[in-house]
Amino acid sequence: MRNIIDNAVRYGGSARVSLAPSGDNAEITVADDGPGIPQEDVERVFDPFVRIETSRSRETGGAGLGLAIARTIIQGHGGNIELANRPEGGLTAAISLPLVSDPGPTEA
Secondary structure, three states: OHHHHHHHHHHHOOOEEEEEEEOOEEEEEEEOOOOOOOHHHOOHHHOOOOOOOOOOOOOOOOOOOHHHHHHHHHHHOOOEEEEEEOOOOOEEEEEEEEOOOOOOOOOO
């Protein structure tokens, strides 16, 4: 979540985060007001070492691993993440994670 929110603030100027239950899932949305990303790069940005921001400046970006790692972690928990450009401008990251009920204490 930190990487996704940091990206929204860094590249989109702000981050609006919401959380809502949806059936057996928790739906987390992170929206920004930035320029969005080219449609052809929406899926590609999850590949390791892919950066849309092309400068090599440490101030404007990292190595292009953050979204790849974030997706791997989310999928490892049985969830999914999708990016979409917002019609009014900006980008939305929609994260869905399964809700897990507390199994209670375990006996050793």
